[in-house]
Amino acid sequence: MTSTHTGADDTGRRSDDAPIEETMSRTGPEERALLPTATGAETLAALRSMLGGHRLSAVTAVGVLVAGTGIGLLTAPLLGHVVDLVVERRGTDALIVPMVLLVVVAVARGAATAVGSALVARLGETVLAALRERFVERALGLPLERVEEAGSGDLVSRVTGDVTVIAKSVRQALPEFSRSAFTIVLTLVGLAVLDWRFLLAALWAVPVQVLAVRWYLRRAAPVYAEHRVATGALQHQLLDGVGGVRTVRAFRLNGPQLDLMERRSRAAMDLALRGIHVVTGFFSRLNLAEFIGMTSVLVTGFLLVDDGAVTIGTATAAALYFHSLFNPVNAALFLLDDVQSAGASLARLVGVSALAAPPEPDGRAVPVDGSxxxxxxxxxxxxxxxxxxxxxxxxxxxxxxxxxxxxxxxxxxxxxxxxxxxxxxxxxxxxxxxxxxxxxxxxxxxxxxxxxxxxxxxxxxxxxxxxxxxxxxxxxxxxxxxxxxxxxxxxxxxxxxxxxxxxxxxxxxxxxxxxxxxxxxxxxxxxxxxxxxxxxxxxxxxxxxxxxxxxxxxxxxxxxxxxxxxxxxxxxxxxxxxxxxxxxxxxxxxxxxxxxxxxxxxxxxxxxxxxxxxxxxxxxxxx
CATH class of the missing domain: 3.40.50.300 (P-loop containing nucleotide triphosphate hydrolases)
Known part of the structure; x- marks a missing residue:
């Protein structure tokens, strides 16, 4: 249909309907009725609903990733077996079969991981596309008065910034997080298979990791939520200033507008720096957990080998297993950073897409002319x-x-x-x-x-x-x-x-x-x-x-x-x-x-x- 864009300010008024002083004063995000943001429970419910129609795709993707991860876990025992063969001086001929198996495991794991990651990404993109369509459909149906009350920056930041954050997480974070999660679970199972005492030794790192995650979540979630709102306010101010540049110049409001822009930019920047500080503190705690866990596994291995309970190869496999947890654990926990940001963005999209549609009239009222x-x-x-x-x-x-x-x-x-x-x-x-x-x-x-x-x-x-x-x-x-x-x-x-x-x-x-x-x-x-x-x-x-x-x-x-x-x-x-x-x-x-x-x-x-x-x-x- 034809455009109804009127160059309105955040109250919806044009310059012929409002004094410029009043128009320019009502610019703070706390004074605008922002569009709703969904709660955590509402966001999860919406996500489950969207995934409900893709159960087969989800099961297939999970199955392929689990298979790839399980195949990859054979690497550590094979390397431990090689160590035992070397210790026992079996000769080079004895190493042929383990080496061939290592190559087969690497190829099979790579293929399964690639296919599984592609399936997860495709599932994520499909769900994201449905969410985008649902969001746009609902946003287009919003009363224009409600959009203008919230300010153009709020809706634009959700359509652009929030969708971009979620899309990046779907394409990168979701496949990586899925692989990491399966690797962690199956590796812990592998440690228990080698010897249950290796599993207990590895678990010494868990309390530190749990405390680190709790410390991070308490601080990160509010920061990311505030940062999304601050970014929306900044974008609104940019649109408002550029769109009303002639009015700003006519009333010589360059200074106040620049001051307002600086305050909103500084608020967004301060929140971003707070987020970086939280992430830095989070990883320093994870490094401490790695040190405690690896030390515990090596000491346990030394004692078990000295007692004759396991071979050197088995102890080597256990150490390799725990070492192989470094990347997936750090990746999974690091991706909490992306998950927090994507979760805040998802809640903002769901908040709009879940709005109740205005009641439709019964159809009995029909204009009979153009009066x-x-x-x-x-x-x-x-x-x-x-x-x-x-x-x-x-x-x-x-x-x-x-x-x-x-x-x-x-x-x-x-x-x-x-x-x-x-x-x-x-x-x-x-x-x-x-x-x-x-x-x-x-x-x-x-x-x-x-x-x-x-x-x-x-x-x-x-x-x-x-x-x-x-x-x-x-x-x-x-x-x-x-x-x-x-x-x-x-x-x-x-x-x-x-x-x-x-x-x-x-x-x-x-x-x-x-x-x-x-x-x-x-x-x-x-x-x-x-x-x-x-x-x-x-x-x-x-x-x-x-x-x-x-x-x-x-x-x-x-x-x-x-x-x-x-x-x-x-x-x-x-x-x-x-x-x-x-x-x-x-x-x-x-x-x-x-x-x-x-x-x-x-x-x-x-x-x-x-x-x-x-x-x-x-x-x-x-x-």
Whole structure:
């Protein structure tokens, strides 16, 4: 569908609806209603649910890894046997069979480990893909008001940073952790087979390792969770600062913005350094555990050989077994670092994907036309600071109405409320005779399309970008939509016509072309009500005139609401509604309002005086 991106700050307000001081003050993550994060139990339950449909794949992967690990455990006894043969001076001929077996074991182990790791990684990628799809589906269904309350950085950091962390763990950490875990368990079994006293000796390292893990988990989990939140806050601030750079410059807020960026960067950096300190302390404790365990095994081996209970080869095999535990134990425990980070990221994704979908309406409420009725409408972004107060508005089906007013009057907020972006604090909105609450979010989206001045060009073929509004549309329908808004000529002149890849990494469209594309989507979507939130403002004067003509074509046959900052565009509307201080103060045609000498007449006089030349009138500047 068409874009509803409006260049909003973290409260969802544009510069025409809020004082800049208030907008810039509400930027701390503690003041934003962040999207939910799942608890540990909820995350595990979601993971079990996703793995439930892949039991055969999971069993196969585990079986192959266990087989590979078991084959690898034959290396230590074979080397111990070689030691015994050398001690007994059996000659070189006696070494042929053990050496051949060592080669066979190495090849078989490598093959099984490679296949098992690939199966584990494939299983992980499959589950991750399902989680991503579930997350995106739920995120796209979130009320836009809820997303704006959380701030753009919170959702973006989950889609990018958190998914990246989990993907890295699935591709690297999960296979390695699985191999390490199986190696540890089977190696301990191997030590017990050699002699149960070797197993007891090796277990002396366990208390130190357990204490090290407990010490690590108590400190790492909060640090990683805080770091993910701090990273999201930093990303939000980056997006907010870059997106509002013109406002920042206009109000000379460079200094405060840089200070805020520095504080958030420092907070994220301090948490990262705390994490590194925790990891360093963790590995120093693991090194102590290795020293205690190896010393215990060597002493036990010496005593058992001296007592004649085992051979030198068996003691050698036991030492090799314990030494072979160094890497898997350290890897498994080290991967707790990745597991903690991935767990925090997974909880953030599950927290969104597990949100309950809004209740669907019963379908009995259906708009019968394109009329809009707003009754006693109230709205506030911040409690106690109303933006709209007792607003009433009636628009007939097919009528074209312009919303005008000074900056902060509430024009964009009213448009967003009608489009379902925000929910009113009081009053009601009726679309085509049906209450918007009974229509539900999906019903409102079908009835109303909002186009802002900042549309998005999706990466991919131009035709597919258009089909986002109507997936079943054929090429003829696409060309008809482009032709209606006057965009067919430049679209067909692209290198590959409608198959030209546009957006990120493709052919870059001009501002005018991007808005043309949004208007063509509007034609394809064919809603009964369309809202244009200054959709021609960024195209320059020549481009604006072209787009104003295109907008008029796109609005043919449907109700049109125009949030107009260019008064000549408003003057061409059937009716003008003037807002001031969050209230409707005037309504009428351009000629009636100018003759009345009220608020609109003052705006029109100020606009006319700011334009050079004899004409600032409707005919020259209008569509």
């Amino acid at each position: 809009v009725k707003v009754s006693s409408l109230d709205y506030a972004y911040v409690p106690g600071h109303p933006v709209l107060r007792d607003v009433g508005l009636e628009v007939s089906g097919g009528e074209r109405v312009a919303l005008v007013g000074s900056s902060g009057a509430g024009k964009t907020t009213l448009a967003k409320l009608i489009a379902g972006v925000h929910r009113p604090a009081g009053g009601s909105i009726t679309l085509g005779g049906a209450d918007a609450r009974e229509l539900g979010p999906a019903g409102v989206r079908r009835a109303v399309t909002l186009i802002s001045q900042e549309v998005h060009v999706f990466a991919g073929p131009l035709a597919e970008d258009l089909r986002l509004a109507r997936p079943e549309a054929d090429d003829d329908a696409l060309r008809a939509a482009l032709d209606k808004v006057g965009a067919l000529e430049w679209a067909e002149a692209l290198p590959d016509g409608l198959d030209t890849v546009v957006g990120e990494g493709g052919h870059r469209l001009t501002v005018t072309q991007a808005q043309h594309l949004a208007l063509a989507r509007l034609v394809l979507a064919d809603p009964p009500i369309a809202i244009l939130d200054e959709a021609t403002a960024d195209a320059g004067s020549a481009g604006a005139r072209v787009l104003e003509t295109a907008a008029l074509k796109a609005l043919e046959g449907r109700t049109g609401l125009l949030v107009a900052h260019r008064l000549p565009q408003a003057a061409t509307a059937d009716r003008i509604v003037v807002l001031d201080g969050g209230r409707v103060v005037e309504t009428g045609t351009h000629e009636e309002l100018v003759a009345a000498g009220g608020h609109y007449a003052q705006l029109w006089a100020a606009w006319s005086q700011s334009r050079p030349g004899p004409t600032a009138g409707v005919k020259e500047d209008g569509a």
